Amino acid sequence: MTAVAIYTLTSASIAVLYRRLGLVSLAQVSLMGCGGWVALRFGHGFKLPFELNLLAGGLFAGLIGMILAYPALRMRGLYLALITLMAAGGFGILINVIQFPNGGGGFAGFEVKAIGYLPRPAIAQSDAAFFSYCLIVVAVGFLLIDIHERSRAGRGWALIRKSEAAAMAAGVNVTLYKVWGFALSGFLAGIAGALLAGNLQLLDARSFPPAESVMIFALTVVGGAWHWYGAVIAALLYRLLPAFLNNLGVDGNAAYIIFGFALIHALSTAPRGLAGQLSDGLKRLRKTEPSA
Structure with missing residues (x-):
């Protein structure tokens, strides 16, 4: 359930781009990896409190998100999806080379024989406490999205989604608001990655393949990008359903068949x-309820 909470935030980061700007990003799991890498490096290298590691991971992933925004200034739809997927593939290659920090020395902080665990927050040492901690962070993330959608940024995003030409005619800085949207999306994904690092207390390069970004995007569409609880449904399908099938003695990979039918x-x-x-x-139920 802690993983469900974490991936709820990842799904929400996808939904805010898709819902508000009509843009597809297939690099969110890789952005999680970026946030997790920085959180681990800061935690091992500087011994900072977990909250500062969390913020550093989110800011770094937000910066990478801003870089990914530049192709979105020229393209959208399938072409933008392919660009972000290629970026995710590039991250997969890079992280397999440098690995995630595990308490070793040097810039990468990785050593083959070193095993260092990222300390959890002082107020959330146990699994149950860390689950509650994640719920609070996810709630703050949803609040941040809501504040943006109710602000000038949200109005700008709505105009851009409807028509970029109309948005520019209305005086909306399309470049600024697209970069802003990707920065917010990347920041949330980075926070989710830092939470994942805190949950597992170490990360493995094999945990962030590009295919997982495609899967979480598809499940965000299945769950519903237009409602906040659609991200919760997506995370439940992504993390809880395979575990449930495993408990029933069914191969958890069978969930991918279910996901395919659900997407169709x-x-x-x-x-x-x-x-x-x-x-x-x-x-409809409310409309059919008999009046008093």
Whole structure:
């Protein structure tokens, strides 16, 4: 469930780009890896409190997100998705070379025989306490998204999604707001990566393949990018369903078959995802309730 909370924030970082700007990023899991790498390096190298490691990981991933925003100034749709997927592939190659810090010396902080664990927050040493800690951080992340969507940035994003030409005619700085959106998305993904580093207390390069970015994006669409609880549904499908199948004695990889059918269902009959269907169903129930 801690992993579900962490990947809820990752899904929310994807949804804010897709929902507000109509842009597709297939590099969010790699941005998580960036945030986790910096959190581990700061934790081992500078012995900083976990909260500062968390913030450093988020800011670094936000900076990488801003760099990824520049292709979005010229392209969108399939081409932008391919560019971000290539960036994720590049991260996978790079991280396999330098590895995640484990308490070793040098810039990378990695040594083959060293095993260093990232200390958790002082107030969240146990698994249960760290789960609560993650819930609070995720709630703050959703609040940050909501503040942006209600601000001038949110209004600018809405105009850009509708029509970039109309946005420019209205005086909206399209470049600024696209970069802003990618920075916010990267920051949230980096925070999620730092939380993952705190949960596991070490990270492995094999945990961030490009295919996982594609999967979490697809599940964000299935869950519903237009509702905040769509990110929760996506994370439940991504982390909880395979574990549940394993507990039943079924290979957890069978979940990918379910994900495929769910994606086809979402694209053909539920463009707003399962969260949208749930919301519509609740509205119909309220309308059919007898009046007092």
